[in-house]
Amino acid sequence: MWWIIAAAAATISIIAAAAAGNEEKRVNIVVIGPRGVGKTTLATFLTTHKLPISYEQTVQQERYEVSLNESKVIILDLPGGKGEYGGWEEGCKNADFIFYLVRSDKILSDDENTISRVTSDITRFKSWNIFEQNKPHLVIIGTFLDMHPDYSKITPSNFGEYIDRFKEKDIIKRIMNIAITKGLKFSVVIGSLKSETDAQKLRSFLLNIIGIKK
Numbered sequence: 479m480w481w482i483i484a485a486a487a488a489t490i491s492i493i494a495a496a497a498a499g500n501e502e503k504r505v506n507i508v509v510i511g512p513r514g515v516g517k518t519t520l521a522t523f524l525t526t527h528k529l530p531i532s533y534e535q536t537v538q539q540e541r542y543e544v545s546l547n548e549s550k551v552i553i554l555d556l557p558g559g560k561g562e563y564g565g566w567e568e569g570c571k572n573a574d575f576i577f578y579l580v581r582s583d584k585i586l587s588d589d590e591n592t593i594s595r596v597t598s599d600i601t602r603f604k605s606w607n608i609f610e611q612n613k614p615h616l617v618i619i620g621t622f623l624d625m626h627p628d629y630s631k632i633t634p635s636n637f638g639e640y641i642d643r644f645k646e647k648d649i650i651k652r653i654m655n656i657a658i659t660k661g662l663k664f665s666v667v668i669g670s671l672k673s674e675t676d677a678q679k680l681r682s683f684l685l686n687i688i689g690i691k692k
């Protein structure tokens with residue numbers, strides 16, 4: 479008889495452990511932005527700790543999954559073409575975090591093509607009503623900092639000034655304003671995905687933002 483009671487007690491403790499929330503927390507991240515800004519590179523590095531070997535334009539959404547500490551992180555990497563806005567909106571419906579990538583070097587040098595493309599993205603974001611139901615955290619990520627002429631002079635002691643300069647650009651302010659208008663939290667970071675060392679720095683910033691301890 480004692481063994482029936484012991485077996486029942488063991489079963490109850492397993493059920494109790496599951497009910498106590500030992501399941502992984504899910505974090506849904508959607509990565510969007512113009513073509514060639516580093517979306518797939520970032521999604522790959524966040525999930526595998528490796529940089530992709532070659533550039534292949536993303537033509538349909540790719541799903542990445544990784545367990546980090548106690549969280550299951552699901553990353554949706556979307557294609558960057560202008561005709562992809564419908565897919566972006568659909569993908570962002572259930573996002574906890576939206577990573578919007580732009581080239582920081584092009585923004586910091588007021589590149590007209592980049593501004594025109596980002597302006598078009600902004601017009602779309604404004605028209606989305608998905609944020610009435612879901613309030614993801616918008617993370618504006620400036621990539622390609624290694625292509626900035628000052629890159630070799632950027633150190634931890636002046637890095638903040640470059641983030642400030644990036645945030646002060648009108649086009650970035652306009653994205654931040656959309657987040658404010660739609661009631662979303664937002665963060666801004668810049669960095670590079672050229673080398674593993676650079677990618678690691680950006681990864682640390684992002685894990686901090688999404689609240690995952692390294």
Ligand SMILES: Nc1nc2c(ncn2[C@@H]2O[C@H](COP(=O)(O)OP(=O)(O)OP(=O)(O)O)[C@@H](O)[C@H]2O)c(=O)[nH]1
Nearest residue numbers: 513514515516517518519533535536558622670671
């Ligand atoms: N120098 C430099 N190259 C980068 C950086 N980020 C990405 N790249 C390179 O840029 C190219 C495009 O990167 P992807 O990550 O595939 O770009 P994507 O945004 O996914 O592009 P689409 O799928 O076409 O929308 C690749 O050759 C990357 O190695 C960066 O910060 N600096």
Ligand SMILES: [Mg+2]
Nearest residue numbers: 517518535536
């Ligand atoms: Mg891609």
